[in-house]
Amino acid sequence: MTIKNLVSSVALTTLLAAPALAEVDFSGKTIEWVIPFSETGGSAKWANFFAPLLAEELPGNPTVVVKFMPGAGSTKGANWFQEQEHEDGTLLFGTSGSTQFPYLLGDPRVRYEYSDWTPVMASGTGGVAYLNPEDGAKFDGTANNLKDIDFIYGSQGATRLDLVPLLAWEMLGMNVEPVFGIKGRGDGRLMFERGEATIDYQTSSSYLGAAADLVAQGKAVPMMTWGALDADGNIVRDPTFPEMPTFKEVCEATEGCETSGEAWDAWKAFFVAGFPVQKIAFLPAGTPDEVRDTYAAAFDAVRNRADFAEIASKRVGKYDVFVGESARAATDAGTSVSSGAKDFVTNWLKEAYGVSLN
Known part of the structure; x- marks a missing residue:
């Protein structure tokens, strides 16, 4: 269908x-x-x-x-x-x-x-990736200024929904080291709050419920959403976060990131499934x-x-x-x-x- x-x-x-x-x-x-x-x-x-x-x-x-x-x-x-x-x-x-x-x-x-x-x-649902304030200050709508930074990310596992952000960050040329084994994305957010992680993502309900407060307090900087699908299957801005760029937009603006080819097709397929x-x-x-x-x-x-x-x-x-x-x-x-x-x-x-x- x-x-x-x-x-x-x-x-x-x-x-x-x-x-x-x-x-x-x-x-x-x-x-x-x-x-x-x-x-x-x-x-x-x-x-x-x-x-x-x-x-x-x-x-x-x-x-x-x-x-x-x-x-x-x-x-x-x-x-x-x-x-x-x-x-x-x-x-x-x-x-x-x-x-x-x-x-x-x-x-x-x-x-x-x-x-x-x-x-x-x-x-x-949707998802929002965000950065710590220091690295977030370097984000200009592209990942060009983030490629020399070593990020830490609390992850449930690479075969879980986390593969969507992990593959996206790799496509952007970012160095993100996952720490596997957390039991839920809320635990990843807690790692971020404690400074044990420097990059994170949350699905929309969790972002609205907790991570948005970190942004309001200046403790996190939004980077991008994964986007949403229109009726024809095109990736468009997430209706819950229309002010944020999508991964597709950030990828198009970042040197070396392509929105066509095997990596993009695979990322989009799992985004659609997830x-x-x-x-x-x-x-x-x-x-x-x-x-x-x-x-x-x-x-x-x-x-x-x-x-x-x-x-x-x-x-x-x-x-x-x-x-x-x-x-x-x-x-x-x-x-x-x-x-x-x-x-x-x-x-x-x-x-x-x-x-x-x-």
Whole structure:
């Protein structure tokens, strides 16, 4: 499915008729929404934003509790969820691009299969890269003055969503040394705050929730966003941060960085897989249609609230929310890349970081 068709399908989601939905009632129940990251990152902020809104719309108004299961860059939690089966509709699981990328790359630690799960909501996001004040003063819209600086970056792992910024910085000719092993992007931000890292990036929800304060205090300088996609699949400015240049713009202005060729095609392919459909809410295997459609209807009601656009822009950003069949189509788009892009990234990971996925 093309991005244009995927975006159009948001308004065309088919939901189950009301009589069937009325059969599902969560009165007096507690729904556990498991997030396979730490409580400090963007996925935590995303789930904590949607959880109370979902509780208001599900029949019976259950309590929705967000729980965290960090480890192995989210593969620990995803492998656990793969073993879960439907019981009563009270288990929800949330993934991000850092869960999708190991799956796309054939990471041997992956024991989960997205096609087994039941997506009920998916949403896009963006990302912002930023610098410490000293190095940020040298940023002029290009990376030309940053190439002789040795940067330190707190990373979840090169096969996670971090490959998007790591490859982008390399394409710009920057020297960025990742310190692997953090449990979530929020932990990377804490490293930056403590001065243990000198460059960082956060997804939009985490940037809005914490990193933007660092900028306001003069403790960080925004560098660029990864951008967003228009209806024709072109990279344009992120609607949540329209004042910031995109990586594409910075690359075009930087000596030696190209927005065509194998590296660019691979970067864009993984950006598309990791950000326009970045966070997905799943029910476990075996979930009955009526439970699936009840959740889809609830998330549909959430995104159609009169105040949703306003509150979402402040907490998670201005991005599409997909439900029902649109969520399934979005999941398919976010869990597939071309063989050429996969081969390029696989070779790059081995050469740059000694990561072998064979």
